Amino acid sequence: MSRIQLDGPSAGTIAAAFACAACGEEAETVRFLPRGVPGNHCSGDAVQFHFGSETMMLGPGDVRAVRAALTASDAAALHAAHPRWAASYCPQCRACYCRRHWTIEQEPDPAGDGYSMHYDTHGTCPSGHRRLMAKDGPGWPQGDRDAGGLIVEGK
Numbered sequence: 001m002s003r004i005q006l007d008g009p010s011a012g013t014i015a016a017a018f019a020c021a022a023c024g025e026e027a028e029t030v031r032f033l034p035r036g037v038p039g040n041h042c043s044g045d046a047v048q049f050h051f052g053s054e055t056m057m058l059g060p061g062d063v064r065a066v067r068a069a070l071t072a073s074d075a076a077a078l079h080a081a082h083p084r085w086a087a088s089y090c091p092q093c094r095a096c097y098c099r100r101h102w103t104i105e106q107e108p109d110p111a112g113d114g115y116s117m118h119y120d121t122h123g124t125c126p127s128g129h130r131r132l133m134a135k136d137g138p139g140w141p142q143g144d145r146d147a148g149g150l151i152v153e154g155k
């Protein structure tokens with residue numbers, strides 16, 4: 001289900017709500033936020049993702065990919081554009097799950113000094129597939145632009 005805002009201060013916003021395959025509730029809503037709309041504090045077009053908790057600016061190629069994926073409500077395409085933009089999506093199930101149905105865990109403090117604010121977030125879906133959902137430290141495995149399947153862990 002996706003909704004495109006055609007006028008008003010949020011004109012150009014695309015909001016795609018993905019349903020949880022386990023309970024039917026909303027898994028998450030991912031938004032494309034054009035530059036200047038409320039909620040976008042970046043200096044360009046942005047995507048709001050990870051259960052609404054993160055917003056990041058997009059390059060021109062990513063703008064096209066994210067807009068197309070959200071317009072089509074296509075979580076797989078969004079995940080392929082970058083896994084972090086489809087945090088609720090399990091590529092092995094080809095389905096989205098809400099936060100109640102993901103078992104979400106954060107890495108213990110990687111520096112071990114009690115001060116590090118960087119935590120990677122992993123999730124395990126109801127079928128036991130574990131994936132990296134969010135990364136707060138240095139780059140994703142295989143670089144920042146890896147293809148979706150590469151960060152699937154275990155099974």
Ligand SMILES: [Zn+2]
Binds near residue numbers: 020025099
């Ligand atoms: Zn659910």
Ligand SMILES: [Zn+2]
Binds near residue numbers: 090094126127129
């Ligand atoms: Zn799964």
